[in-house]
Amino acid sequence: MTAIFFITGLIIGSFLNVVVYRLNLVESVSGRSHCPYCKKKIRWYDNVPILSFIILGTKCRDCGEKISWQYPLLEMTTGVAFAFTGNYFFMLSNPISWIETLFYLVIFSLLLVIFTYDLKFMEIPMIILWIAVGWTIIYFLFADWVSFNPQLGIMSLNIFSGAIGGGVAFLFFFILVSVSREKWMGMGDAYLALLIGLVLGWPKILFALMIAFTVGAIVGIILISVKKKTMKSQIPFAPFMVIGAVVTIFILQSLPYIKYLLWYY
Ligand SMILES: [Zn+2]
Structure with a gap:
């Protein structure tokens, strides 16, 4: 398979x-x-x-x-x-998992386009980003409708947790962009943070951003030390956010300690 x-x-x-x-x-x-x-x-x-x-x-x-x-x-x-x-x-015996698999296949494809495009042209393709946001909202409404459990409370709803994750991430980057007048980050990065926060939900978006900033800083230091970039040059940030999201989805969720933390929230 x-x-x-x-x-x-x-x-x-x-x-x-x-x-x-x-x-x-x-x-x-x-x-x-x-x-x-x-x-x-x-x-x-x-x-x-x-x-x-x-x-x-x-x-x-x-x-x-x-x-x-x-x-x-x-x-x-x-x-x-x-x-x-x-x-x-993917689980062959569970049709709901087929839809979940499809959701992630499309999201990863769109994120890879954003990753490559930003690396190449230093710009985030907004049309792709909004398609991904729409796709996520549609999937979440469906998933919440299929598996809603009133006992788990409203935060167990994907759409609710996603709205908070996306909102907080967007606000954080919006402030960075405004304060730096688009010198550190572009507005496109704020919208990408919105998308990734929506997909991951609260509080997982925090892990993704931590990873993004850590990997970004390490790569930045390497590029500056081999003199490929200077302190002043712009380094596209979208690839690091995509890496942060992917690592959070595949690795962090399976670590027992993090799992415990996430349950705690
Ligand atoms: Zn040719």
């Missing part, structure tokens, strides 16, 4: 590359993909995730221009993300 999820992820990852590319050009996402340099259509047998990149020797068959590493990396990452999601959420 994991292999099926992995291969599906590779194919979706290949599509996500197209989404990142076309979003920037404001083209439509449909239509066959073509080489960004010579504009020639890519043959179907040259469009196999990972394999084509290796077989073609990382170059376009028509013009010989180098194909960006972004393509195989995003395909591979999506494959791995899908495999983890399938392993973690």
